[in-house]
Amino acid sequence: MDITPKAPIQTQVDTDLARRFPPRFLWGAATASYQIEGAVHEDGRGSSIWDDFSATPGKVFEGHTGEVAADHYHRVEEDTDLMVRLGLSAYRFSIAWPRIVPEGRGAINPAGLDFYDRLVDTLLEKGIQPFATLYHWDLPSPLERAGGWLNRETAYAFADYTEIVARRLGDRVASWITLNEPWCSAYLGYGIGVHAPGRTDRQGAIDAAHHLLLGHGLAVPRLRAQVPAGTPVGITLIVNPVYGADERAETARDVKLAHAFSNAWFLDPIYRGSYPEGFFEAMALNPPPIQEGDLEIISAPLDFLGVNNYSRTLIRGAQEQPLADSCQAVAPIPNACYTDMGWEIYPHGLRDLLVNVARDYPVGNIYVTENGAAFPDTWDGGETINDPRRVSYLRSYLTACAEALEQGVPLRGYFVWSLMDNFEWAEGYAKRFGIVYVDYSTQRRIIKESGYWYAELLNAFNNNN
Numbered sequence: 001m002d003i004t005p006k007a008p009i010q011t012q013v014d015t016d017l018a019r020r021f022p023p024r025f026l027w028g029a030a031t032a033s034y035q036i037e038g039a040v041h042e043d044g045r046g047s048s049i050w051d052d053f054s055a056t057p058g059k060v061f062e063g064h065t066g067e068v069a070a071d072h073y074h075r076v077e078e079d080t081d082l083m084v085r086l087g088l089s090a091y092r093f094s095i096a097w098p099r100i101v102p103e104g105r106g107a108i109n110p111a112g113l114d115f116y117d118r119l120v121d122t123l124l125e126k127g128i129q130p131f132a133t134l135y136h137w138d139l140p141s142p143l144e145r146a147g148g149w150l151n152r153e154t155a156y157a158f159a160d161y162t163e164i165v166a167r168r169l170g171d172r173v174a175s176w177i178t179l180n181e182p183w184c185s186a187y188l189g190y191g192i193g194v195h196a197p198g199r200t201d202r203q204g205a206i207d208a209a210h211h212l213l214l215g216h217g218l219a220v221p222r223l224r225a226q227v228p229a230g231t232p233v234g235i236t237l238i239v240n241p242v243y244g245a246d247e248r249a250e251t252a253r254d255v256k257l258a259h260a261f262s263n264a265w266f267l268d269p270i271y272r273g274s275y276p277e278g279f280f281e282a283m284a285l286n287p288p289p290i291q292e293g294d295l296e297i298i299s300a301p302l303d304f305l306g307v308n309n310y311s312r313t314l315i316r317g318a319q320e321q322p323l324a325d326s327c328q329a330v331a332p333i334p335n336a337c338y339t340d341m342g343w344e345i346y347p348h349g350l351r352d353l354l355v356n357v358a359r360d361y362p363v364g365n366i367y368v369t370e371n372g373a374a375f376p377d378t379w380d381g382g383e384t385i386n387d388p389r390r391v392s393y394l395r396s397y398l399t400a401c402a403e404a405l406e407q408g409v410p411l412r413g414y415f416v417w418s419l420m421d422n423f424e425w426a427e428g429y430a431k432r433f434g435i436v437y438v439d440y441s442t443q444r445r446i447i448k449e450s451g452y453w454y455a456e457l458l459n460a461f462n463n464n465n
């Protein structure tokens with residue numbers, strides 16, 4: 001049955017592209033709790049570091065906060081109907097720790113569990129597989145007051161929280177992701193302070209990263225103990241392919257450094273049980289406070305790796321060796337195209353990183369758990385929003401996924417970021433990633449041209465399989 005909404009605009013139906021994906025490939029969209037839910041003071045939810053950070057003057061664009069966001073907390077029916085209209089087979093969302101355990105540890109908030117219970121049941125009723133992320137950056141504020149991810153105890157609190165959620169939802173959630181992009185939590189949040197909690201201490205980033213990884217490793221067995229055998233468990237990492245701008249030896253050296261900083265810092269401990277050789281020296285920092293057995297815990301076997309990718313980094317080597325996090329990126333890149341975030345559009349980077357990660361690490365299966373683009377979408381009150389650049393971005397990155405599949409990469413699914421426009425962290429609501437537009441003054445949802453294009457692609461895929 002063709003459920004695709006009749007697009008008010010004619011989008012080219014990419015039937016050839018749809019044909020390049022294997023049967024049972026999962027097509028989804030992704031969001032995160034603080035970015036879409038709103039209702040931050042409702043039903044017993046506690047405060048998070050993003051409530052505190054966004055309330056701090058000067059931290060977020062024009063003082064935007066997640067207080068209302070896209071009001072998803074009150075619109076589950078409407079938003080899951082949207083997912084059906086788009087033809088999604090899966091939906092990746094995150095669970096707000098402060099809704100479940102408001103203090104971070106201790107008392108459980110039943111209303112918080114009830115909300116996600118309803119969301120999961122609604123998704124299943126509508127034939128959509130729930131992919132749940134346990135931590136997408138909204139750490140309960142009381143834990144941050146006790147040191148946050150600088151405090152080893154937070155790793156244990158995360159494992160306790162994980163068990164609480166898995167005990168309630170484990171029988172119905174299709175796949176579990178422990179952390180979203182711990183690199184961002186550690187480096188942006190504790191290293192350079194552009195994300196919550198806004199700390200600026202590079203050694204702190206190293207220490208926080210270790211405790212995030214430890215929390216991940218502690219959570220895996222706690223999850224597996226609560227969910228049906230065989231339920232896939234994984235982690236989502238931002239993976240940023242690094243390329244050299246020339247053939248000089250110092251460029252090759254700096255590409256290696258930048259890859260360690262961007263990617264191997266997390267991939268290596270998870271999949272090799274050790275940090276990259278020489279990484280802490282290359283950061284001119286001390287190793288984190290690793291305790292006996294930590295790396296065994298962190299490298300707990302996983303069923304899949306979630307890859308988030310948006311762009312790439314192009315490096316030109318310096319004469320003297322830079323620190324791993326200060327390699328010189330080429331910007332702007334001649335003749336390159338950029339999204340509204342200032343990120344270069346480079347779809348080959350996704351193909352290359354998928355091929356390289358599958359070759360270099362025992363990842364089992366891979367999902368692209370986020371890929372998408374921000375563009376300055378405007379709505380004139382009409383039936384839709386023309387966003388041809390986002391259509392072109394998605395078509396080119398999905399072509400890269402198809403090329404990776406044809407090279408044997410075990411790619412099992414793709415989640416577009418994002419289902420709908422939402423709170424884009426320090427950029428607030430100024431950046432729109434959705435394939436569905438949100439008019440924040442009325443909370444009206446308007447499917448963009450890219451949404452109709454995606455729905456047509458999924459429909460063509462379903463017609464092939």
Ligand SMILES: OC[C@H]1NNC[C@@H](O)[C@@H]1O
Pocket residue numbers: 032035181308370417424425433
């Ligand atoms: O910047 C776009 C997205 N990147 N990954 C994490 C998400 O929370 C962001 O909105």
